[in-house]
Amino acid sequence: MKNIFTATCIAACSSALALGVTVSSASADEWPSNDVRLVVPYAPGGTTDVLSRRVADLLQQELDANVIVENRPGAGSTVGTGRLARGGRDADHTILMASPGHTIGAAIYPDLTYDPVDDFVFLQNMIDIPNVMVVPADSPYENVIDFVEAAKEDNMTFSHSGVGSSIHMSGELFKTLTETNLTAVPFAGSGAALPALLGGDVDVAFENMPTVLSHIRSGDLRALAVTSAERSEYLPDVPTLSEIGEYNLDQFITTAWFGLIAHSSFPEEAQSTMREALANVMEREEFLDFAEQLGAEPGQVAGEEFKQFIADDLQRWEEVAQQAGISQ
Amino acid sequence: MEIFSEVIQLFFSVENFLAIAVGVVIGVVVGSIPGLTATMAVALALPFTFSMQPIAAILLLVGIYKGGMYGGSITAILIRTPGSPASACTLLDGYPMAQQGHAKKALKAALYSSVIADFISNIALIFFAAYLAKIALNFGAPEFFWLICFSLTIIISLASGSMIKGLMAALLGILLSMVGLDDVFGSQRLTFGSYNLMDSISFIPLLIGLFAIPEIIEFYRKKAVPHIKAKASGAGLAFSELKRCMKSIVRGSLIGVVIGAIPGTGATAAAFISYSDARRRSPNKANFGKGEVEGVAAAEAGNNGVAGATMIPLLSLGIPGDVITAIILGAFMVHGLTPGPLMFQENLSLIYALFMGIMLSSVILLVVGNVAIKYFSLIADIPKPVLFPIVLMFCVYGAYAVNNDTFDVGLMLAFGVLGYIFNRAAIPAAPFLIGFILGPMFEDNLRRSLLIGSNDLSIFVRGPITWFFIALTVGSIALAFYRFLEERRKTQDKASKTS
Numbered sequence: 014m015k016n017i018f019t020a021t022c023i024a025a026c027s028s029a030l031a032l033g034v035t036v037s038s039a040s041a042d043e044w045p046s047n048d049v050r051l052v053v054p055y056a057p058g059g060t061t062d063v064l065s066r067r068v069a070d071l072l073q074q075e076l077d078a079n080v081i082v083e084n085r086p087g088a089g090s091t092v093g094t095g096r097l098a099r100g101g102r103d104a105d106h107t108i109l110m111a112s113p114g115h116t117i118g119a120a121i122y123p124d125l126t127y128d129p130v131d132d133f134v135f136l137q138n139m140i141d142i143p144n145v146m147v148v149p150a151d152s153p154y155e156n157v158i159d160f161v162e163a164a165k166e167d168n169m170t171f172s173h174s175g176v177g178s179s180i181h182m183s184g185e186l187f188k189t190l191t192e193t194n195l196t197a198v199p200f201a202g203s204g205a206a207l208p209a210l211l212g213g214d215v216d217v218a219f220e221n222m223p224t225v226l227s228h229i230r231s232g233d234l235r236a237l238a239v240t241s242a243e244r245s246e247y248l249p250d251v252p253t254l255s256e257i258g259e260y261n262l263d264q265f266i267t268t269a270w271f272g273l274i275a276h277s278s279f280p281e282e283a284q285s286t287m288r289e290a291l292a293n294v295m296e297r298e299e300f301l302d303f304a305e306q307l308g309a310e311p312g313q314v315a316g317e318e319f320k321q322f323i324a325d326d327l328q329r330w331e332e333v334a335q336q337a338g339i340s341q
Numbered sequence: 342m343e344i345f346s347e348v349i350q351l352f353f354s355v356e357n358f359l360a361i362a363v364g365v366v367i368g369v370v371v372g373s374i375p376g377l378t379a380t381m382a383v384a385l386a387l388p389f390t391f392s393m394q395p396i397a398a399i400l401l402l403v404g405i406y407k408g409g410m411y412g413g414s415i416t417a418i419l420i421r422t423p424g425s426p427a428s429a430c431t432l433l434d435g436y437p438m439a440q441q442g443h444a445k446k447a448l449k450a451a452l453y454s455s456v457i458a459d460f461i462s463n464i465a466l467i468f469f470a471a472y473l474a475k476i477a478l479n480f481g482a483p484e485f486f487w488l489i490c491f492s493l494t495i496i497i498s499l500a501s502g503s504m505i506k507g508l509m510a511a512l513l514g515i516l517l518s519m520v521g522l523d524d525v526f527g528s529q530r531l532t533f534g535s536y537n538l539m540d541s542i543s544f545i546p547l548l549i550g551l552f553a554i555p556e557i558i559e560f561y562r563k564k565a566v567p568h569i570k571a572k573a574s575g576a577g578l579a580f581s582e583l584k585r586c587m588k589s590i591v592r593g594s595l596i597g598v599v600i601g602a603i604p605g606t607g608a609t610a611a612a613f614i615s616y617s618d619a620r621r622r623s624p625n626k627a628n629f630g631k632g633e634v635e636g637v638a639a640a641e642a643g644n645n646g647v648a649g650a651t652m653i654p655l656l657s658l659g660i661p662g663d664v665i666t667a668i669i670l671g672a673f674m675v676h677g678l679t680p681g682p683l684m685f686q687e688n689l690s691l692i693y694a695l696f697m698g699i700m701l702s703s704v705i706l707l708v709v710g711n712v713a714i715k716y717f718s719l720i721a722d723i724p725k726p727v728l729f730p731i732v733l734m735f736c737v738y739g740a741y742a743v744n745n746d747t748f749d750v751g752l753m754l755a756f757g758v759l760g761y762i763f764n765r766a767a768i769p770a771a772p773f774l775i776g777f778i779l780g781p782m783f784e785d786n787l788r789r790s791l792l793i794g795s796n797d798l799s800i801f802v803r804g805p806i807t808w809f810f811i812a813l814t815v816g817s818i819a820l821a822f823y824r825f826l827e828e829r830r831k832t833q834d835k836a837s838k839t840s
Contacts (some may be wrong), residue, residue: 055383056664056744063671066388086744088522088539095536121527124534168795176527198792199524201785204661205605211658214481214793256590299391306396306674337532 021283044283045106051273052109054093056086060142060221060307064271065110067295067303068139074289085273091115091122097276102126105283106278108136111274113179120330121339122178129327132278132279135290135319138272138312140304143241144183144219145226146254146299147234149210152217157237157257161219164193172198172206172215176339179269182330183219183240185337187254190261210234220246220267223308242266244317247308270326272319288315344690345564351694360397361698364404365705369406370712372412375549376421376739379409383668393674396691397524402669407459407702410608410648411710414451419720420443422739423551426610427644430616433771434629434636442575444721445714447637449578452710454586454638455645458594459703462649465598466656468698473650474657476806480603480625482789483801485812487515488603489783492610494731494817495617496772507772510763514776524785525792533596537748546740547754547777553736554757555635555764557729578634586638589619593639593818597646604662606782610646613775615643630769649699656680656692683807730755767833 026120051074062084069080085093089306090112097109101300119129154160163169173181176199187193198215200206203224210218211233218225219240226247228234236251244253254265275284294300295311304311314322364386368783371382382405413425418435431451439445452804463474480488482570496511497504520531521541530540591760592613600611617638619630629636651662673680678688684694720728738752761771794800801807 057381057668059559059667060671062385063668067391070388070391081747084745086540087746088536091813092536092540092746095369098755117650170793176522176524196795197525200789201524201605202667204663207653208478208604209481209793211660212478212481223674227681227683230679231682232683270374291838303391303675 022305030326034313044280044286045076045078047103048081049108050075050103051082052081052093052097052106052107053082053084054086054114055084055281056107056109057084060223060269061090061094061110061112061271064140064303065306066299068110071300072290075293076286089118089122089179091118091125094118094129095126095307098132100276100278101257105280108273108275108279108287110139111272111323113326114177114183114270115274116327117177117179117182117316117328117330117334120334130320130324132277133274134268134277134284135316135323136273136275136284136287136320137295137329138270138296138322139291140307140312141241141270142244142269142307142309143222143239143247143268144180145222145229145251146217146228146238146247147189147210147225147236147239148217150235151213151235154237155235156222156283157252158235158259161191161193161260164191164195164216168194168196169216169217170196170198170214171202171250172209172218173322174200174203174206178218179267180221182215182333183267185339186265186267186329186333187219189333189336190265222309240265241268241310245310250280265267265325267329270312270322271309272314291315345694348693348697349688352395354394356394356397357400358701359678360393361404361702362705362709364401365408365702365709366741368405368408368410369412369415369706370408372409372417373424373713373717374739374740375424375553376414378425378545379406379412380664380668382409383665387668387672388725389673390672393801395673395678396694396698399584399669399695399704400443401485402672402706403667403699404702406665406669407645407648407706408709410459410645411452411455411706414455414637414716415448415713416735418447418451418637420715420728420735421556422555422732423548427612428640429548429609429700429774430612430640430643430771431637433616433640434633435640435824436552436629437630437632438637440635441632443634445575445718446578446582447528448714448718449635450583450586450637451641452714453578453583454590454593454642454705456703456707456710457590458597458642458645459706460649460700461591462598462601463696463699465602465702466534466649466652466699470653470657471599473598473653474600475655476794477603477660477789478658478806479806482656482786483803484806484810485603485605485788486783486790486801487807487814488606489786491810491814491817492614492779494814494821495614495621495777496737497645497669497818497821503767504769506766510770510773512767514773514778515780517547518777518780519784521609524781532678538744540729541781542752543554543740543743543749544777545743546674546749547756549736549739550756550758550772551760551773552771553732554754554761557736558761559732559764560725560729561738563789571739581823582634583638586635589615589623589635589639590642592618593642594646596826597643597648598650601650601662604654604660608647609649609778610764610782611777612640612644613771615646618834620808630771640671652699656684657682660685688761698808727733 044273051065051069053062055061065082069082072078148154171184229236238252238254239245254262371377371809374378383402413428414431417428418421418439419434421432421436435447520538523830597611610622616639651666654660654662655666661670737750740749790800
């Protein structure tokens with residue numbers, strides 16, 4: 014019995030040590046008066062995580078306060094985002110790196126506990142990554158028109174990295190707009206999806222630019238179009254889908270966007286401090302280099318404009334999800 | 342010649358050597374802490390590599406990856422708590438060995454087989470990358486489907502004792518693996534509306550609960566477990582024992598290499614396949630699961646064989662096979678390098694320098710591992726009344742750390758109760774785990790094949806690889822059936838003789 018008591022004491026002491034106490038370095042009168050938490054609603058290792066860690070590093074220097082990255086993965090990004098929406102004690106020092114999962118998740122999960130637009134303030138769109146419509150090198154389709162015509166005749170397949178990813182929804186959007194016979198083939202992540210495309214098991218994919226850029230350059234994949242509004246500087250010869258001008262494709266403008274948001278109670282002062290700091294971060298060479306290596310373009314919108322962008326994005330995905338019959 | 346001097350120049354720098362050593366140490370330590378995986382460590386280390394030279398940066402991450410692969414086995418053997426999913430298989434024989442006073446031997450067997458497998462995996466990466474990458478590209482959903490079918494037949498060989506209980510456990514594993522979102526339609530399955538279950542049941546809380554908690558319950562129920570008095574937990578691994586395991590280690594390494602080269606399978610499956618293959622061939626079959634050193638060696642060879650081989654699709658095709666290599670791909674890109682066929686043309690000297698570093702990481706793993714064993718094996722000598730509360734704390738912390746979520750702690754405790762019931766009812770845990778790991782792969786690839794082939798079943802026999810695995814599957818089932826009949830005949834003979 015004595016042994017068990019000693020042991021419990023040891024366990025209690027080690028727990029206390031393990032939990033630790035965070036001590037803030039900043040002063041109390043102006044924002045940030047505490048450490049800033051940057052919530053990543055995904056597991057470590059993905060684009061959102063890597064980007065967040067880079068931004069946290071630079072933001073820390075701009076704010077002169079600790080910026081701590083915290084991963085809160087689950088159910089798309091809705092678990093982490095739901096926690097932010099609930100607010101709480103630290104809401105005035107918590108920001109979150111949102112991505113297409115924010116709007117797509119809201120479009121496909123019916124019972125979300127939060128409103129993806131009204132429950133948040135939108136600080137800054139950090140980067141945009143276009144998707145690329147790619148076919149295997151030995152595919153008979155040289156351009157989008159050829160592909161659409163063939164897909165109206167025959168059943169075609171597209172690979173994607175998981176239900177509700179921007180890669181999946183882009184394919185569904187294409188299918189809806191062009192009224193073609195496209196079947197979605199799900200894979201666990203782009204890494205697993207890519208071999209199916211390279212090996213010719215699926216006909217087409219709407220992959221993130223950084224994932225396929227090297228394969229396009231090496232000639233293993235052929236880019237038919239990019240999904241952004243403007244041509245990408247990385248693939249200047251590849252048209253945008255909206256340029257095609259047929260089959261309703263002029264409405265096809267989508268990018269994988271990444272931006273920082275906060276709870277709607279985020280103080281006014283904090284918002285302006287954050288926006289200024291983020292604008293500085295985005296001008297820094299380290300950030301621009303980083304964006305270039307990701308195949309991304311620096312984000313264009315902030316504040317109210319960013320909010321409107323999210324609202325439009327949400328509306329579009331709601332329509333696509335409804336037409337494609339995707340809803341959880 | 343020019344390239345040779347360039348490689349030497351690139352590779353021989355203090356920064357590179359330090360990066361590998363620091364990486365391996367971080368990997369071993371993090372890997373050995375339940376709930377902290379090599380994946381997390383690699384993700385957390387990534388920002389620190391931004392300012393490093395590209396080779397040192399990649400080698401640091403590779404070092405963590407390899408160290409973590411081995412580190413997971415330490416706590417699996419010592420406290421029945423797998424530090425990482427891939428080491429779940431190691432504890433099947435590792436923990437019984439530790440209980441019998443052979444902790445050090447088990448740890449050494451794990452280390453040596455890890456290092457050998459790592460070495461073989463590196464050789465495969467360096468010499469056969471292009472060839473294996475081609476196989477990987479020919480490995481589509483139907484091929485995958487048959488590979489998984491074959492792997493599922495290993496349940497038969499692992500269901501020692503009662504076949505019915507083994508199958509029951511496997512089916513329960515498959516059932517629980519279905520919790521979450523449907524992969525094709527995204528609809529919810531068995532989540533009962535809980536957001537926490539939408540991402541399916543987290544593997545690490547399941548593992549910790551299933552293995553560590555029952556030991557703790559058992560201890561407090563009985564109040565006293567005979568403490569093994571052995572100095573620093575027994576003798577090391579004799580050379581003759583290593584030699585005996587050598588065949589299993591080499592076979593396990595090759596299994597790891599093939600599985601690592603195909604994106605999306607993972608080290609955990611490799612460990613189980615290697616383990617059951619070793620068991621099937623071993624003359625000491627009956628001793629597997631009760632503390633067989635060959636079991637530890639085979640499991641570790643399987644999961645470490647994967648580590649070098651996952652770099653094959655990454656470097657030669659630019660395809661990351663798992664989350665860790667996806668992060669390493671990110672590190673390449675941050676340094677302006679794009680893995681893939683073009684890299685072999687444009688940055689050949691860099692690739693060779695990287696290969697040298699990867700080879701060196703095996704040697705460093707051996708050194709670091711030996712030091713780690715010296716201190717870690719002391720854990721086996723801590724009196725259980727002191728050790729178990731600390732283990733329980735680590736269990737709670739480990740389950741929480743995966744997603745920073747208290748729900749996972751509850752999940753872990755629930756699986757603890759299940760594990761305890763398994764122990765009491767003598768239901769083997771290995772088939773349960775295999776069902777849980779391979780079940781979703783089976784289903785996904787079946788459905789994927791049907792989607793790709795527009796529901797035409799001929800896609801399942803579309804090429805030599807599918808036929809090869811069909812033959813293996815049929816052969817494996819036939820062999821098991823033959824053995825079953827053989828055994829029944831023997832027992833009948835015995836019965837008739839005695840009567």
